[in-house]
């Protein structure tokens with residue numbers, strides 16, 4: 001086999017993980033998620049169950065107390081949660097932010113934090129990149145971290161920093177060299193692993209944002225927040241590249257959540273379409289109901305292949321930017337189309353909260369926008385894969 005060949009597994013891979021995670025999800029049925037959603041509450045019991053069983057530490061190497069599993073295994077964990085009707089949004093960031101610390105963090109940072117994260121003593125759930133004025137244009141972010149002896153002083157604002165109120169640690173991207181002083185706008189940005197416990201109400205203020213889904217997302221304000229210089233991850237000024245490295249993992253994992261969502265919608269819709277009798281027969285015999293479901297199924301199966309390809313390349317240490325982006329795009333769209341078909345299939349009952357369809361439909365919509373919007377994925381494919389001119 002030549003060394004660039006990557007093996008792609010088909011079928012129900014990681015059956016033990018699917019079974020074990022599925023068993024945990026049985027304790028967190030629709031009523032639990034509806035209650036969390038109605039109260040905009042952090043699903044603490046679910047996150048704790050997942051942590052205790054070790055699944056949230058899937059990507060932490062065994063040497064630091066984790067399971068040391070490949071990305072594909074983590075994808076299976078997230079897919080299983082979403083297919084069960086739940087949501088991994090409260091804790092998935094722990095999986096994809098981990099890569100930045102693993103690849104670029106110092107040994108001291110890894111020793112200090114990873115075993116505590118693996119055991120559940122600490123949560124690394126917050127990822128502060130997006131800002132109100134810069135949005136997708138990350139290189140234009142304004143939060144500044146200025147070196148002052150053994151510390152950095154941070155000033156600025158992040159928005160959509162999900163889970164910041166429920167996380168002990170945050171991975172923060174801030175500018176350390178003013179934009180006017182760097183050649184490339186992406187230079188001069190640095191990543192910090194900061195301890196929010198010491199900073200809350202001591203230079204950092206966190207305000208929840210009221211959103212259409214329960215995502216525990218916030219605005220984070222930094223006013224002269226003093227962080228130890230040892231919080232810097234890797235080299236100063238190289239942070240943008242470190243964050244980009246982790247984004248392929250993030251896109252691949254989010255894609256697998258979308259596959260789980262799609263499977264949830266299709267399973268619920270298919271069984272409802274067989275049971276629900278209108279005009280003397282099951283609504284599922286009508287092509288207007290059946291075909292959108294069949295099409296969404298076909299899309300889901302195809303999108304899943306791209307997600308598996310992205311994970312296989314990632315796990316093999318191969319470049320996977322195009323595949324990770326395409327997986328995120330195709331899986332999010334497949335989930336959305338499955339959600340739409342499911343909404344139509346359930347008719348008026350789709351709007352009744354007790355069926356969980358409207359909640360999952362709201363949740364599935366996020367992945368067309370975040371962590372990267374569809375347009376920006378298309379711009380990436382146009383520019384980097386097809387060689388078309390850059391639009392921005």
Ligand SMILES: Cc1cc2nc3c(=O)[nH]c(=O)nc-3n(C[C@H](O)[C@H](O)[C@H](O)COP(=O)(O)OP(=O)(O)OC[C@H]3O[C@@H](n4cnc5c(N)ncnc54)[C@H](O)[C@@H]3O)c2cc1C
Pocket residue numbers: 126127128129130134135136137159160161162163211215217366369370371372373374375376379391392
């Ligand atoms: C619930 C939620 C949770 C989130 N969690 C986090 C988090 O934990 N951490 C974090 O850092 N961020 C988070 N985000 C932010 C998310 O990543 C951004 O919302 C997303 O990247 C889009 O940025 P924006 O909202 O500023 O949109 P903008 O950048 O303002 O873009 C608005 C629209 O214009 C389009 N657009 C912009 N430029 C172009 C172009 N050149 N060509 C074509 N179209 C273009 C975009 O595709 C988009 O549709 C979250 C967002 C949400 C809604």
